[in-house]
Amino acid sequence: MQLSLASKRARIAAAGAALAVGAGLYTAGAAGAEQSAPRTDKEIPNLTKVTDKIKAYYGDTVDKNGQHHASPDSNYAKQVADIEKKAKAQLEKVVKNQAGKGKKGARPAIVLDLDDTTLLTYNYELQVGFHFTPESQDAYLKSTDMAPVFGMPQLVNWAQSKGITVFYVTGRGEHQRDWSVRNLKNAGYKPAADPAHFYLKNKQTPPAYLPCGAKCTTVEYKAGTRKHIESQGYRIVANFGDQHSDLQGGYAQHTYKLPNPMYFLP
Incomplete structure:
Protein backbone atom coordinates (compact mmCIF):
# COMPACT_ATOMS: atom_id res chain seq x y z
CA MET A 1 0.00 0.00 0.00
CA GLN A 67 -11.20 -14.40 14.21
CA HIS A 68 -13.63 -13.67 11.38
CA HIS A 69 -13.95 -16.02 8.42
CA ALA A 70 -15.83 -15.87 5.15
CA SER A 71 -18.04 -18.82 4.31
CA PRO A 72 -17.47 -21.02 1.25
CA ASP A 73 -21.26 -21.02 0.83
CA SER A 74 -21.54 -17.22 0.87
CA ASN A 75 -22.70 -15.05 -2.00
CA TYR A 76 -19.15 -13.73 -2.15
CA ALA A 77 -17.79 -17.25 -2.72
CA LYS A 78 -20.42 -17.93 -5.37
CA GLN A 79 -19.59 -14.73 -7.22
CA VAL A 80 -15.87 -15.52 -7.13
CA ALA A 81 -16.52 -19.05 -8.40
CA ASP A 82 -18.43 -17.70 -11.40
CA ILE A 83 -15.54 -15.39 -12.30
CA GLU A 84 -13.02 -18.21 -11.94
CA LYS A 85 -15.12 -20.46 -14.17
CA LYS A 86 -15.04 -17.87 -16.94
CA ALA A 87 -11.32 -17.31 -16.48
CA LYS A 88 -10.52 -21.02 -16.65
CA ALA A 89 -12.54 -21.42 -19.85
CA GLN A 90 -10.51 -18.61 -21.42
CA LEU A 91 -7.22 -20.05 -20.18
CA GLU A 92 -8.12 -23.49 -21.54
CA LYS A 93 -8.36 -21.90 -24.98
CA VAL A 94 -4.94 -20.31 -24.46
CA VAL A 95 -3.45 -23.70 -23.56
CA LYS A 96 -5.04 -25.33 -26.60
CA ASN A 97 -3.81 -22.63 -28.97
CA GLN A 98 -0.34 -22.66 -27.43
CA ALA A 99 -0.02 -26.40 -28.02
CA GLY A 100 -0.35 -25.80 -31.75
CA LYS A 101 2.37 -23.14 -31.75
CA GLY A 102 5.03 -25.26 -30.08
CA LYS A 103 7.83 -23.04 -28.78
CA LYS A 104 7.11 -20.19 -31.17
CA GLY A 105 5.90 -16.82 -29.96
CA ALA A 106 5.74 -15.19 -26.55
CA ARG A 107 5.20 -17.37 -23.51
CA PRO A 108 1.72 -17.11 -21.92
CA ALA A 109 1.52 -15.64 -18.43
CA ILE A 110 -1.03 -14.48 -15.91
CA VAL A 111 -0.67 -11.62 -13.41
CA LEU A 112 -2.37 -11.56 -10.03
CA ASP A 113 -2.78 -8.95 -7.34
CA LEU A 114 -2.49 -10.13 -3.72
CA ASP A 115 -4.99 -8.51 -1.34
CA ASP A 116 -8.52 -9.76 -2.08
CA THR A 117 -7.38 -11.36 -5.31
CA THR A 118 -5.21 -14.22 -4.07
CA LEU A 119 -5.39 -13.58 -0.30
CA LEU A 120 -8.53 -12.53 1.56
CA THR A 121 -8.19 -9.50 3.85
CA TYR A 122 -11.64 -10.00 5.40
CA ASN A 123 -10.48 -10.88 8.93
CA TYR A 124 -7.93 -8.04 8.95
CA GLU A 125 -10.55 -5.52 7.79
CA LEU A 126 -12.95 -6.59 10.55
CA GLN A 127 -10.21 -6.36 13.15
CA VAL A 128 -9.31 -2.79 12.20
CA GLY A 129 -12.89 -1.68 11.55
CA PHE A 130 -12.19 -1.17 7.82
CA HIS A 131 -9.66 1.51 8.80
CA PHE A 132 -6.41 0.57 7.08
CA THR A 133 -3.09 1.86 8.39
CA PRO A 134 0.39 0.76 7.27
CA GLU A 135 1.26 -0.03 10.89
CA SER A 136 -1.71 -2.32 11.48
CA GLN A 137 -1.14 -4.07 8.17
CA ASP A 138 2.52 -4.70 9.01
CA ALA A 139 1.63 -6.11 12.42
CA TYR A 140 -1.03 -8.38 10.93
CA LEU A 141 1.05 -9.69 8.02
CA LYS A 142 4.05 -10.33 10.25
CA SER A 143 2.13 -12.63 12.57
CA THR A 144 -0.91 -13.90 10.66
CA ASP A 145 -1.60 -15.69 7.41
CA MET A 146 -4.58 -14.50 5.42
CA ALA A 147 -6.87 -17.17 4.01
CA PRO A 148 -6.80 -17.71 0.26
CA VAL A 149 -9.56 -16.27 -1.89
CA PHE A 150 -11.91 -19.20 -2.48
CA GLY A 151 -10.83 -21.29 -5.48
CA MET A 152 -7.88 -19.12 -6.50
CA PRO A 153 -5.08 -21.52 -5.45
CA GLN A 154 -6.70 -24.23 -7.55
CA LEU A 155 -7.02 -21.97 -10.59
CA VAL A 156 -3.49 -20.60 -10.28
CA ASN A 157 -1.91 -24.00 -9.69
CA TRP A 158 -3.81 -25.45 -12.65
CA ALA A 159 -2.58 -22.62 -14.89
CA GLN A 160 1.01 -23.30 -13.90
CA SER A 161 0.59 -27.02 -14.54
CA LYS A 162 -0.50 -26.19 -18.10
CA GLY A 163 2.62 -24.16 -18.85
CA ILE A 164 1.30 -20.68 -18.02
CA THR A 165 3.81 -18.63 -16.04
CA VAL A 166 2.43 -16.96 -12.91
CA PHE A 167 3.41 -13.47 -11.75
CA TYR A 168 2.26 -11.66 -8.63
CA VAL A 169 2.13 -7.85 -8.71
CA THR A 170 1.07 -6.11 -5.51
CA GLY A 171 0.95 -2.66 -4.01
CA ARG A 172 2.38 -4.04 -0.79
CA GLY A 173 5.75 -2.64 0.17
CA GLU A 174 9.07 -4.38 -0.50
CA HIS A 175 9.62 -4.74 3.26
CA GLN A 176 6.57 -7.05 3.35
CA ARG A 177 8.05 -9.55 0.89
CA ASP A 178 9.00 -12.34 3.30
CA TRP A 179 5.63 -12.25 5.10
CA SER A 180 3.79 -12.28 1.77
CA VAL A 181 5.84 -15.16 0.35
CA ARG A 182 5.17 -17.18 3.50
CA ASN A 183 1.45 -16.48 3.28
CA LEU A 184 1.16 -17.43 -0.40
CA LYS A 185 2.93 -20.72 0.26
CA ASN A 186 0.86 -21.54 3.35
CA ALA A 187 -2.34 -20.62 1.47
CA GLY A 188 -1.59 -23.31 -1.11
CA TYR A 189 -0.14 -21.38 -4.04
CA LYS A 190 2.48 -23.53 -5.76
CA PRO A 191 3.99 -21.10 -8.32
CA ALA A 192 7.20 -19.64 -6.90
CA ALA A 193 6.85 -16.18 -5.42
CA ASP A 194 10.54 -15.48 -6.01
CA PRO A 195 11.99 -12.07 -7.00
CA ALA A 196 11.66 -12.94 -10.69
CA HIS A 197 7.92 -13.58 -10.38
CA PHE A 198 6.81 -11.46 -7.41
CA TYR A 199 6.77 -7.67 -7.71
CA LEU A 200 6.22 -5.40 -4.71
CA LYS A 201 6.43 -1.61 -4.49
CA ASN A 202 9.90 -0.32 -3.74
CA LYS A 203 9.67 3.40 -3.03
CA GLN A 204 13.23 3.59 -1.72
CA THR A 205 14.87 2.22 -4.88
CA PRO A 206 12.20 2.04 -7.61
CA PRO A 207 13.10 0.00 -10.70
CA ALA A 208 14.43 1.79 -13.76
CA TYR A 209 11.63 0.44 -15.96
CA LEU A 210 9.11 2.68 -14.13
CA PRO A 211 9.56 6.26 -15.41
CA CYS A 212 7.34 7.56 -12.57
CA GLY A 213 9.77 6.19 -10.01
CA ALA A 214 8.61 6.48 -6.40
CA LYS A 215 5.64 8.66 -7.40
CA CYS A 216 3.75 6.11 -9.49
CA THR A 217 0.00 5.91 -9.17
CA THR A 218 -1.42 2.42 -8.77
CA VAL A 219 -2.29 2.29 -12.47
CA GLU A 220 1.17 3.51 -13.52
CA TYR A 221 2.94 1.06 -11.22
CA LYS A 222 0.90 -1.99 -12.18
CA ALA A 223 0.65 -1.27 -15.92
CA GLY A 224 4.35 -0.40 -16.02
CA THR A 225 5.23 -3.65 -14.29
CA ARG A 226 3.09 -5.64 -16.72
CA LYS A 227 4.84 -3.87 -19.59
CA HIS A 228 8.16 -4.91 -18.08
CA ILE A 229 6.99 -8.52 -17.78
CA GLU A 230 5.95 -8.58 -21.43
CA SER A 231 9.33 -7.10 -22.43
CA GLN A 232 10.89 -10.29 -21.10
CA GLY A 233 9.14 -12.37 -23.74
CA TYR A 234 5.81 -13.05 -22.06
CA ARG A 235 2.27 -12.51 -23.27
CA ILE A 236 -0.06 -11.68 -20.39
CA VAL A 237 -3.22 -13.58 -21.28
CA ALA A 238 -5.09 -12.72 -18.07
CA ASN A 239 -4.77 -10.10 -15.34
CA PHE A 240 -6.62 -10.58 -12.04
CA GLY A 241 -7.39 -7.85 -9.51
CA ASP A 242 -10.01 -6.68 -7.03
CA GLN A 243 -9.62 -2.98 -7.93
CA HIS A 244 -10.15 -1.36 -11.30
CA SER A 245 -6.75 0.27 -10.82
CA ASP A 246 -5.24 -3.25 -10.81
CA LEU A 247 -6.57 -3.79 -14.31
CA GLN A 248 -6.28 -0.48 -16.14
CA GLY A 249 -3.39 0.62 -18.33
CA GLY A 250 -3.22 -2.23 -20.82
CA TYR A 251 -0.64 -5.00 -21.21
CA ALA A 252 -3.11 -7.84 -20.69
CA GLN A 253 -5.38 -9.59 -23.15
CA HIS A 254 -8.14 -10.26 -20.63
CA THR A 255 -8.94 -8.78 -17.22
CA TYR A 256 -10.89 -10.30 -14.34
CA LYS A 257 -12.31 -8.09 -11.60
CA LEU A 258 -12.85 -9.94 -8.33
CA PRO A 259 -15.48 -8.55 -5.94
CA ASN A 260 -14.40 -6.36 -3.01
CA PRO A 261 -17.02 -4.23 -1.25
CA MET A 262 -14.68 -3.41 1.64
CA TYR A 263 -12.55 -0.58 0.21
CA PHE A 264 -11.68 1.32 -2.94
CA LEU A 265 -8.22 2.21 -4.22
CA PRO A 266 -7.85 4.62 -7.17
Missing part, protein backbone atom coordinates in the same frame (compact mmCIF):
# COMPACT_ATOMS: atom_id res chain seq x y z
CA GLN A 2 1.13 3.53 -0.63
CA LEU A 3 1.05 5.87 2.33
CA SER A 4 -0.55 8.46 0.07
CA LEU A 5 -3.46 6.09 -0.51
CA ALA A 6 -3.94 4.98 3.08
CA SER A 7 -5.91 7.97 4.32
CA LYS A 8 -7.98 8.10 1.14
CA ARG A 9 -8.78 4.43 1.47
CA ALA A 10 -9.92 4.94 5.07
CA ARG A 11 -12.15 7.88 4.15
CA ILE A 12 -14.02 6.18 1.35
CA ALA A 13 -14.06 2.54 2.47
CA ALA A 14 -17.57 2.59 3.90
CA ALA A 15 -19.05 4.68 1.09
CA GLY A 16 -17.49 2.41 -1.51
CA ALA A 17 -18.79 -0.60 0.35
CA ALA A 18 -22.35 0.71 0.30
CA LEU A 19 -22.21 1.36 -3.40
CA ALA A 20 -20.76 -2.08 -4.12
CA VAL A 21 -23.28 -3.96 -2.00
CA GLY A 22 -26.20 -1.91 -3.24
CA ALA A 23 -26.18 -0.47 -6.71
CA GLY A 24 -22.99 -1.72 -8.33
CA LEU A 25 -19.28 -1.13 -8.25
CA TYR A 26 -17.79 2.25 -7.50
CA THR A 27 -16.28 3.32 -10.81
CA ALA A 28 -16.49 6.82 -12.23
CA GLY A 29 -18.90 7.97 -9.54
CA ALA A 30 -16.56 7.24 -6.65
CA ALA A 31 -14.27 10.18 -7.27
CA GLY A 32 -17.18 12.59 -7.65
CA ALA A 33 -18.86 11.29 -4.49
CA GLU A 34 -15.73 11.94 -2.49
CA GLN A 35 -15.54 15.55 -3.66
CA SER A 36 -19.15 16.56 -2.97
CA ALA A 37 -20.60 17.22 0.49
CA PRO A 38 -23.90 15.47 1.30
CA ARG A 39 -26.83 17.88 1.53
CA THR A 40 -28.64 15.82 4.17
CA ASP A 41 -27.93 12.82 6.39
CA LYS A 42 -30.15 10.71 4.11
CA GLU A 43 -27.41 10.81 1.44
CA ILE A 44 -24.90 9.18 3.80
CA PRO A 45 -24.82 5.36 4.11
CA ASN A 46 -25.34 4.17 7.68
CA LEU A 47 -22.04 2.59 8.73
CA THR A 48 -23.62 -0.07 10.92
CA LYS A 49 -25.95 -1.19 8.14
CA VAL A 50 -23.12 -1.20 5.61
CA THR A 51 -20.99 -3.36 7.89
CA ASP A 52 -23.90 -5.75 8.45
CA LYS A 53 -24.38 -6.08 4.68
CA ILE A 54 -20.69 -6.80 4.18
CA LYS A 55 -20.78 -9.51 6.85
CA ALA A 56 -23.86 -11.08 5.31
CA TYR A 57 -22.31 -11.01 1.84
CA TYR A 58 -19.17 -12.80 3.07
CA GLY A 59 -21.15 -15.22 5.27
CA ASP A 60 -19.36 -14.07 8.40
CA THR A 61 -18.44 -16.64 11.03
CA VAL A 62 -16.37 -16.07 14.16
CA ASP A 63 -14.18 -18.76 15.71
CA LYS A 64 -13.38 -19.25 19.40
CA ASN A 65 -10.40 -16.92 19.08
CA GLY A 66 -12.53 -14.09 17.75
